[in-house]
Amino acid sequence: MFARFIIIALALVGAVGAAHGADFDAQTATQAYLDTVSGEARERSDAYFMGGYWLQLVDVIVALVIAFILLQSRFAKKLRDKMLKSLRWRWAAIMGFFAIYTLAVTVLGFPLSYYEEFMREHAYNLSNQSFMDWITENLKGLALGIIFGAPFALIFYTILRVAKRSWWMWGAGVSIFFLALMLFISPVYIAPIFNDYTPMEEGPLKARILAMADANGVPADNIYVFDTSRQSGRVTANVSGLLGTTRISLGDNLLTEGTDKEVEAVMGHELGHYVLGHSQSMMINFGLVLLAGFAFVNFTYPMVVRTMGKNWGIEGIDDIAGLPLLLALLSVFFLFATPVTNTIIRTNEAQADIFGLNVARAPDGFAAIAMKLASYRKLEPGPWEEIIFYDHPSGYARVAMSMRWKAAQLSIGATDLDPAIAPLAVSNTDE
Numbered sequence: 001m002f003a004r005f006i007i008i009a010l011a012l013v014g015a016v017g018a019a020h021g022a023d024f025d026a027q028t029a030t031q032a033y034l035d036t037v038s039g040e041a042r043e044r045s046d047a048y049f050m051g052g053y054w055l056q057l058v059d060v061i062v063a064l065v066i067a068f069i070l071l072q073s074r075f076a077k078k079l080r081d082k083m084l085k086s087l088r089w090r091w092a093a094i095m096g097f098f099a100i101y102t103l104a105v106t107v108l109g110f111p112l113s114y115y116e117e118f119m120r121e122h123a124y125n126l127s128n129q130s131f132m133d134w135i136t137e138n139l140k141g142l143a144l145g146i147i148f149g150a151p152f153a154l155i156f157y158t159i160l161r162v163a164k165r166s167w168w169m170w171g172a173g174v175s176i177f178f179l180a181l182m183l184f185i186s187p188v189y190i191a192p193i194f195n196d197y198t199p200m201e202e203g204p205l206k207a208r209i210l211a212m213a214d215a216n217g218v219p220a221d222n223i224y225v226f227d228t229s230r231q232s233g234r235v236t237a238n239v240s241g242l243l244g245t246t247r248i249s250l251g252d253n254l255l256t257e258g259t260d261k262e263v264e265a266v267m268g269h270e271l272g273h274y275v276l277g278h279s280q281s282m283m284i285n286f287g288l289v290l291l292a293g294f295a296f297v298n299f300t301y302p303m304v305v306r307t308m309g310k311n312w313g314i315e316g317i318d319d320i321a322g323l324p325l326l327l328a329l330l331s332v333f334f335l336f337a338t339p340v341t342n343t344i345i346r347t348n349e350a351q352a353d354i355f356g357l358n359v360a361r362a363p364d365g366f367a368a369i370a371m372k373l374a375s376y377r378k379l380e381p382g383p384w385e386e387i388i389f390y391d392h393p394s395g396y397a398r399v400a401m402s403m404r405w406k407a408a409q410l411s412i413g414a415t416d417l418d419p420a421i422a423p424l425a426v427s428n429t430d431e
């Protein structure tokens with residue numbers, strides 16, 4: 001009797017689910033979400049993001065102009081000679097050269113950084129920083145760049161000298177090792193210099209996140225909240241670190257502006273990065289790109305030195321005075337490699353998206369968050385535009401995927417999904 005009742009109940013649930021599934025049209029639901037960001041908000045988000053395409057080009061052009069100035073004025077040559085003379089030891093001269101060169105590039109690049117990171121961010125209401133906050137943060141970054149960069153430059157140039165013709169392979173190898181080391185120490189020693197990281201407040205939301213983490217083999221003490229509101233109103237979370245230091249961090253804006261379901265959807269995504277080992281695979285993929293970059297420098301550097309070297313007073317690849325040229329060539333390579341590097345990251349992001357849907361089972365929460373990210377990322381790019389410029393799936397791609405996932409779940413009678421939000425207005429996070 002009881003068993004029979006259960007069978008009838010299950011059949012009813014199945015029928016309700018199926019009916020719901022038949023009613024649900026993924027495309028209509030996707031469009032309803034996209035329509036929640038329209039008019040001025042949409043235009044502003046498109047303009048901000050597409051302006052960024054040009055800035056990537058401008059950044060490289062300005063870097064090339066600065067390198068040209070430092071070489072053509074013989075600043076690099078004179079600096080090397082002066083360092084070798086006054087510091088006497090070659091190792092000290094390399095580190096001294098690197099420190100002063102970094103300062104010079106920062107000063108010459110200041111107007112562009114000011115426009116890009118401060119003026120423009122404020123013009124689009126994306127920054128919460130005062131000028132003093134911004135400058136302080138930049139000075140911290142500069143100091144760290146010199147503290148970590150100078151010893152790296154020393155190791156790098158020592159290898160260039162010893163390895164000779166195969167320098168580019170050894171150089172790529174040591175750079176990858178250094179990147180891995182930075183990734184390993186950054187959550188513990190570097191990120192806390194810029195933001196406060198604290199354990200999440202106790203409550204049902206935390207309990208659900210910890211349950212998701214636990215179920216997927218992620219230790220609970222690897223989840224933190226940090227004060228992104230200090231920098232901007234952006235909704236954000238990330239996975240940082242490598243091997244033993246890997247951790248998930250949620251920005252406080254996400255907690256204040258997102259519903260519980262939205263937070264769970266984002267955490268499902270971040271758990272995906274963690275569980276799928278994206279920090280590790282990223283190191284390997286970027287290592288290969290870097291190897292190609294150094295091969296490009298190995299090919300082009302001697303050609304430039306043959307024509308301009310005498311004029312600039314620089315010699316082989318192991319001459320520290322050639323550092324501006326080495327970095328200029330590398331920045332040209334990385335500009336052209338942008339579609340490749342973006343696609344490496346975007347592919348991981350799409351994997352984490354699916355993982356997050358499977359774990360959090362909140363397709364509407366995830367779609368709503370995808371709309372919130374429209375404050376700084378164009379929602380509907382063309383296919384090539386997405387391949388070239390997007391390091392995350394577009395808002396359109398994310399919502400379409402969530403709704404397709406939801407349709408599939410409903411078609412097999414799922415009854416545990418989060419409630420639909422669209423077409424209720426979802427506000428843009430621009431304040």
Ligand SMILES: [Zn+2]
Nearest residue numbers: 269273349352
């Ligand atoms: Zn991600």
